[in-house]
Amino acid sequence: MAKSQEDKPADVIRVLGYDLDGNKKAYHALIKVKGISHNFARAILRALGFDENKKLNEFTEEELEKIEDAAKNPSKYGIPSWIMNRRKDYETGKDIHLIGSDIDLTVKNDINRLRKIRAYRGIRHELGLPVRGQRTRTSFRHGKTVGVQRKKK
Numbered sequence: 001m002a003k004s005q006e007d008k009p010a011d012v013i014r015v016l017g018y019d020l021d022g023n024k025k026a027y028h029a030l031i032k033v034k035g036i037s038h039n040f041a042r043a044i045l046r047a048l049g050f051d052e053n054k055k056l057n058e059f060t061e062e063e064l065e066k067i068e069d070a071a072k073n074p075s076k077y078g079i080p081s082w083i084m085n086r087r088k089d090y091e092t093g094k095d096i097h098l099i100g101s102d103i104d105l106t107v108k109n110d111i112n113r114l115r116k117i118r119a120y121r122g123i124r125h126e127l128g129l130p131v132r133g134q135r136t137r138t139s140f141r142h143g144k145t146v147g148v149q150r151k152k153k
Contacts, residue, residue, distance in 0.1 A: 013056050016068055017100055022057030026067075029056040035099035036071060040083055044070045047077040071099055 013022040013029070016036075020029040030041040045052050048066055050059075059067070070077045074084060074097050081087060081095035086106065089096055090113070098106055114122030124131045130140050 010057050013059075013064070015056075015064055016071055020056055022055065024056060025053050026050065026056050026059065027052040030067070030071075033071070033099060034101075035085060035097065035103050037085075040071075040074075040079075040085075040097070043079045043083055044074070044077075047074075047079050071097070 010022045012019045014020075015030070016033050018033045020032055022029070026045060027038075027041050030036050030044065031038060036044075042052060044067060048063075048070055050063065050067075070079070075081065075095065084095050084097040085103070086098050087095045090110070111122065111125050115126055116122070121131050128142075130136060134140070
């Protein structure tokens with residue numbers, strides 16, 4: 001007897017706004033979400049008491065909701081603050097973890113804040129120059145400045 005479509009486990013699971021492969025282990029599938037690293041994926045699954053090797057399509061809807069909530073509010077589940085990607089947030093002062101497009105938006109706002117207060121890093125961002133102290137004599141050359149020319153005698 002053939003299985004119907006309803007009995008077949010889903011190949012694509014929607015978690016945290018991303019379409020993840022349901023046939024992969026939960027640990028490997030969660031890594032595909034922007035903002036979730038190897039360590040953070042393991043921390044989520046261990047904090048919730050789930051098996052890391054269990055496939056993503058084997059989780060129930062309630063378990064998937066718990067995973068989403070743990071990824072959005074990790075401190076609520078006892079995940080340490082050192083594993084979060086935004087410690088001591090500039091606006092709130094709290095340790096938070098950003099996921100998805102929130103990361104891009106926050107980085108853009110941080111750079112704009114640096115530009116607005118005329119910080120050295122903000123000015124370097126404006127000029128398109130290296131921000132973290134790299135040399136500029138040979139690197140980061142654009143346009144006609146590429147190449148070294150000797151003085152003509």
